[in-house]
Amino acid sequence: MKLHTFFIVLTIFTATFSRIEPSFAQTDPVPPPLSMDEDLLQSKMKEVSKTLRCAVCQSESIWESNATLAIQMRDIIRERLIAGETPNEIRAYFVSRYGDYIVFKPRFRGINMLLWGGPFILLAIGAVVLSRSLRKWTLQKDEVPPEPLAPIDEKQRERIEEELRSLK
Amino acid sequence: MTEFRTWHVFLLLGLFGLFALFYKGLWGDPTALPPVIIAEPAPEIVAPSLYGDKQIVLSEHRGKVVVLNFWASWCQECKLEHKFLLAINKRFEDNPNFVMYGVNYQDKDHLAKAYLDQHGNNFEHMVDLKGKISIDYGVYGVPETFIIDQDGIIRHKQIGPVLGDVFSDMVQNKIEPLLNKSAPL
Structure with a gap:
């Protein structure tokens, strides 16, 4: 999520709450x-x-x-x-x-806005951090080429075949 | 990488702000109340005097510095501050631009009069019928003292008794500058 997208989400939350309260x-x-x-x-x-x-x-x-x-x-x-x-x-x-x-219910104004919007701001920050981490993790997985298999010698091959035969 | 650093700054600022709020909420002074009425016009008062001999009207004192003390005969802290209040009035009573009133709060007239007889009195008192004056001034309890300037604006609110350093500060830094018009509060 880009920075401006985050602010758009924040603005929507703010606008919603200003109508509620x-x-x-x-x-x-x-x-x-x-x-x-x-x-x-x-x-x-x-x-x-x-x-x-x-x-x-x-x-x-x-x-x-x-x-x-x-x-x-x-x-x-x-x-x-x-x-x-x-x-x-x-x-x-x-x-x-x-x-x-x-008043029991704080008004949606001044520092009180943090009280009303704080959980949503933290939620939005958490979502952004999570999405960035997931994207980074996914990209890392795609970019890393598969590790080449180490060649096996004749002795190891014979042992594997022997193990496979014993399973039958 | 630059965007990531920006988010670090946002997160750190956010966390710092939260910690500051928690600190203020948990370790700040829980008795501190926001002085919402300071710098606002003093609500008008029209009330009978304690001795019933006249009607006290606050707006008639426009142009004077008014000290308004809320008290009650059942209030222990009021007893402690009483001699300091008498001292304030004694100090300024000759100044034509000064007036001091007591507002008797949630009390009975005969008990209030007995209290004044016992502890002495040198300024006028009014009765707060039905608590209208105290609610108009946002009073939580007694004693509370307000200083109103010549323009009828509340300049200071003292929650708790006026004694010791509070008394000195009120006289030297609050009332005298207003009377001399020398310095803003």
């Missing part, structure tokens, strides 16, 4: 209505809360945590949903205050 700046296609019923509100609250880390707990989302800070964050999510903000806008607010640490 949109940035929080993007808005939801259908914003929630200003007055939503309680079930829908709870469902939206759960959706957002489950993606945000409780800043003072160990690996708990603010939906699961009963820490005061988590409860206060849930209240803010509720208020913002009622005000008509989308889940992505609310997540963007928390990221602007606490950084990427606050």
Whole structure:
């Protein structure tokens, strides 16, 4: 695989993931209505809360945590949903205050791109190294002429024929 | 052969990068948090004072250096830094371009007042109703201290108590340069 082919593969991976993981700046296609019923509100609250880390707990989302800070964050999510903000806008607010640490799923941006694309980059490098090694090995096998057989003397020939006769 | 050497360089760079990330992740300071709010405009604050006698509005102090300290009466480290905070305000209180506020965090009013009665007080405090101010400032816990410049931009965030070297650094290298407008932070 040539160098430019590798970069084409890398670009395809990058483009694919940028579609899977949109940035929080993007808005939801259908914003929630200003007055939503309680079930829908709870469902939206759960959706957002489950993606945000409780800043003072160990690996708990603010939906699961009963820490005061988590409860206060849930209240803010509720208020913002009622005000008509989308889940992505609310997540963007928390990221602007606490950084990427606050979201469980790192955004596809900056150094995080390495996290998302790293395994595929390593896989691509491995594939390139493997293909190069295999090609080199194959070419070496083709290029090396067969080793000429050493001539055998009369004594060896007689012994071989004797062995063959004994097999019959 | 040249292409092979290029790939060697790529591989070495990649491995070096991975090792650097692992090193940072495994041996770096796990308590270090990215200061995302630094150099951003300070979120507006409109909150009642602890003693309920007035409404504190941050934007009314535009043009001044504002020190904002988040604290609670149940916080042990807050007790340690309290005398240093009093010293900061005492040092700059005569400067008309300086103001200092305490933000009482996840606390009860009567406990906060008792704390101030016990440990002394020389600056104003506000109540963080429902945690809105602390979440707006990305506060993880107390104590945390912010320095806001004359243009309303957050210039420094101190996670943990302001004492010893941190106190000296904050006074000499953070607050004084801003008040003198002598050097960027």
